[in-house]
Amino acid sequence: MFKKVLIANRGEIALRIARTCRELGIKSVAIYSDLDLKAPFVHFCDEAYSLNGRTSIETYLNMDKIIKICKISGVEAVHPGYGFLAENAEFAKCITESGITFIGPSAEAIELMGNKTAARKRMIAAGVPVVPGTEKAITSQKDASNTAERIGYPILIKAAAGGGGKGMRRVDNASELRSSIEAAQREAGAAFGNAEVYIEKYLEDPRHIEFQILADNKGKTIHLGERECSIQRRHQKVIEESPSVLLDTTLRKQMGEAAIKAAQACGYVNAGTIEFLVDKNRNFYFLEMNTRLQVEHPVTEMVTGLDIVKDQLSIAAGNEMTLNKSVECFWGHSIECRIYAENPDDNFSPSPGLIHHIAPPSGPGIREDSGVTTGNEISLYYDPMISKLISWAPTRSEAIERMIRALREYELQGIHSTIPFLIKVLQHKRFIEGKFTTHFIEEETSLFEMNKEKGKIAALAAAIYFEQEKNKKQFQAGAELPDSNWKHVKRKKAMER
């Protein structure tokens, strides 16, 4: 096993990786931007090196700086986490060429799966079902409109280098095509440095179900079951769970086999995820492969009892996997909620700012993977995720109840968060019954309604607080009363006469 590992990431995932490193007796090395000096992952790690800068480009995306720190600190391996350079083939190549182990797949596999059009081609060749659409990136408007007409609207425009919903646009008719392509290209260019986009048929009532893959370099490839990630907003996952209510033993077996085939088709090694869309007739289609650790990996860990980061480290160190076959039976049920610094009542607009106070919940069956603490700031420079809350229970309904209990316990001051919204989703009849698609959030307007009973309690508390505040002020000011507002009212009225 490695003696020292650099974590080329920040926030909750950097801390998550560092925790496993410590349990395994591996020294962890943090890198941090100027804004992250106070973040928990920095002081948790055994060594911490400054990246001197604020923006992602200056810091966590800066390969030269990171490789230099690798050499100074003398690490044997680099864990890229997710996002930033995790799916950057050039980074994996540079690390490897510097004589350091990249904890993840080969640069070739990253490159192949990172290019969505090339991946589609490879999957078709391997006999894995894919969504109908273009095989290559769009080269002209005419090309685009021909394809769109052929497969029929609505269609999806997606970034060839994409992921996380960035550079993705739904188009319902020909008149929106041009502006949507332009917007998607701009967004893709800004986010990935590659403006190529392609077209896919837009599936009706789809569900997003993915399989966790583990592969070692001794030729063994297995899966650890599925995660259902259909609860999304703006194509970004909000709630994930394992197992999925949709799958039975037969469909799980079919999809699991397809997932293993997909991973093997690109010579995949280490942990990865095959994402599928499942339509209303239970047909499944390969969507993409994420060649890294997923944000939502904890739900798989909870129902399998594994530590995926530990497996990643062990595989990268050249060890053979101890697991011999795929996991098709799960221990209970697990749900993850992503808590974002966003205002759900204002179209999920970002809510950056200082966290005055944060006290995450605890108690039976609750795990919290967080990257922030009181006094930290959620900045506009990075992802707005505050933490991931994970519940485990013997059954799905108990896992839901447990999650609601924990969310109600969560104390967070200073910024908006998606906590109130998440509770409403978990309490929704369709969610409880498991009858939802990826459109659930846009379809259910009741998720944005205020609970009036609780509103009244808040109204009362504010009225009491207001009165106490006023009394305190008067007490401090002694007999001196502030200028009466009535004076202004009278003046105003006098002027109107």
Next chain:
Amino acid sequence: MKIYSTIGKNTWQFNWVEKNGRQVLVENKKQIDFNFKSLGNNRHIFILNDQPHLIHIIKQNGIYHIHFDGDYFPVQVEDEQTRELRALVEQSSQFTGEQKICAPIPGLITKIKVKEGDIVKERDGLVILEAMKMENEIKSESSGTIKQILVKEGTPVEKDQELIIIE
């Protein structure tokens, strides 16, 4: 003294009344039974009709931001004078025919799609605002002429900062 708490479109009216030398809170002539104490750190224990609540209150820009029980409410509190004063101000402010386009969220201006003097229609795209890696197109809410552009491409903006004035 009458007091009004407003959340969105809902307003509750309460009354502080002096009774036996103490201020009590009354709603619809019924006295409200409560206990309210600060726990420090903006946290308060609020026992209402024998039901306990842990309430977080932060006052910012005149709004009481209340977090409790996994929920959040921005509450505006006014006494009678302030409420009346505000009603008067709202009455007297006249519509100027100018539309100010403000940033709905903080972010970075990546593209300005119009020039001063351009004529725009309702829902025409004006500015691309990037926040947390997502592009948001800010559209015109009415038809008119671009009178003034107050920002430059590549500059960061605050929430509610004025970007463009349309006449």
